[in-house]
Amino acid sequence: MVMLAAAILLMTAGTLLNVAISTNGGNVKVRRVTYSDSCGNMVSGILYIPRTATKEAPAPAVLTNHGGGASAEAQSSYNVELARRGYVVLSWDASNSGSSEASPDETHGGEASYAFLQSVDYVQKDQLITSGHSMGGVYSFMVAGNHPDHVKAEIAVGMNPGMNDTENFHTNYVCIIGKHDESNLVRSDGNILNTAHNELYHNFFGLSDDEILEVGTLYGSFEEGTARIFYMPNSSHAGAMVNRELLTQYLETVMTATTAPNPITASDQIWLFKDIGMMIQFSGLIVLLFASASLLLCTKLFSTLILPARRPVGFQRNSLMWWISILLLLFLPAVLFIPGTTLAQKFDVTSILKLDNTANGFALWSLVTACIILVLFLLYHYLYGKKVGGNLMTYGLSTAENENKVHIAYILKALLFACCIIGITYAAYLLMYYITGGDIHIWLASIRPVTYIRMPYYPVYFFLQIPFFLFSTLAGRSISLNNGERTKGSGMRNSMILSLLFGVLGLGLLFLIFNIVFRTTGTVLFPKNRGYIYAGAIFSMIPAFAVSNTINCYITNKTNSIYAGLFSAVMWSTWIMTAANAIA
Secondary structure, eight states: OHHHHHHHHHHHHHHHHHHHHHTTTEEEEEEEEEEETTSSSSEEEEEEEEEOSSSSSOOOEEEEEEOOOOGGGGGGGHHHHHHTTOOEEEEEEEEETTTTOOOOOOTTTTHHHHHHHHHTTEEEEEEEEEEETTTHHHHHHHHHOOOTEEEEEEEESSOOOGSOOOOTTEEEEEOOOOBHHHHHHHHTOGGGGGTSSSSHHHHHHTOOOOOOTTTOOOOOOOTTTOOEEOOOOOOSSSSGGGGGHHHHHHHHHHHSSSSSSSSOOOOOOOOHHHHHHHHHHHHHHHHHHHHHHHHHTTTTTTGOOOOOOOOSSSOTTTHHHHEEEEEEEEHHHHHHHHHHHHHHHHHHOOHHHHOOOOHHHHHHHHHHHHHHHHHHHHHHHHHTTGGGOOSTTTTTOOSSSSSSSOHHHEEEEEEEHHHHHHHHHHHHHHHHHHHHHOOEETEEEOOOOOOOOGGGGGHHHHHHHHHHHHHHHGGGGGSSSSSSSSSSSSHHHHHHHHHHHHHHHHHHHHHHHHHHHHHHHHHOOOOOGGGHHHHHHHHHHHHHHHHHHHHHHHHHHHSSSSSEEEEEHHHHHHHHHHHHHOBO
């Protein structure tokens, strides 16, 4: 009950802080909106309406769009700060992303979002700003180009104008690309300025052939709609959502192009407190997940899942083979990460798996890793485990108390148990989602609802991930991770710490090395088959991966069986994967 109380307290505190910052202390109304694009497909967005924006005193508005594979809430730092300054903000989920439906609309919902703002009476129709991060900058550029009389500026973050029609663009334009933007570094020989030293930029910025584009210099005039500025803050591509310097330049541009109803210095920013609120919400959800598991195992229905403790059959602690096993479990997933994920680029499987290649890359990597782990486990079993009593019982596969037997009824009950604890956690998440109007994200990692659009894909990714968690759990027996008396105390604590580190430590180091190299040398590792995209996305999967590992270990230790923990881990991981990634 203590864990449950802690979970409720954390979720309540996090939600209140999130709402307080999102609404600027109640001065901004935040709500989800839906509307249709020209093809008749639904577009979803988050709308911020300051109290000062009324029919009698309409406010300027800003359209914001996220990068590929993300959702509207990824722009929350921008949205919160813009709304604080009195701007109406519509941040939309691009087609196939977030809660928006698939659509052939080339602006991915951008034109429909523009039309929505034009339809409300609390917006100044001719005082709009469009902006987008990464691919979102391509879509917002199109909208700005289509409506130069109403759009006062386009701000592209992390995206140069090379994918757009610059010859027929007739409004102000500002490009903000971080000096460590890995997505652009890979195309610019290690120097972001190289992206601007070409004929397209010179023509678009009105420079002569021998003139060098100066960072931060205004070319043209905002009043005449010919302004061009290229900013290069100290930011990476992924870091653009959480970089104060970049956001300061962004806000200064918005307030230069249009008059802020509530002028606040651009460097005065509070968005970080919203992020802290979401971290607290996330912590509450995780505590609730563990509390639900603990409480349900005490009920009459699920207490029968608890089997007698199994005898340890792993290598002797601190022996050479024990340490080798530890190292393999810690780092093997990271070693196989780039070769595994890039298979999604080599063999396009989107027609089969339906989600984008980021999710598919993660799924294929888990399968490759599972196969290698299975081979290693079989080697352990036949060379050592079998000789010291390794069998269905000691490996946690048996569902009988003292026999090497597997009962379907037990496995189904374990599946029901997993459905219950994930269902309770999901219900709590949905309550917070509807109160705040947005998902929970920690930088690149996000938790989103599984919309009706995505539900058909859930079973596919559920079954794809079972081998990884199944064989990893079995491999843990080689170090007696889940054998013996580990239901409480130091045994439980130590095994959960190890489970938390398995894979996560290696992936974290890979992510760190990847970032250090491109930040210090300008060299982007893994350029082949867009491996750098997967390396940059590692952080997005680490929280979900860590939670899956630890809840799996916790429940396995409690039940002395692998099934309930396995299903719980896979259901959690599948929720995150299917909800947080774009549809192909």
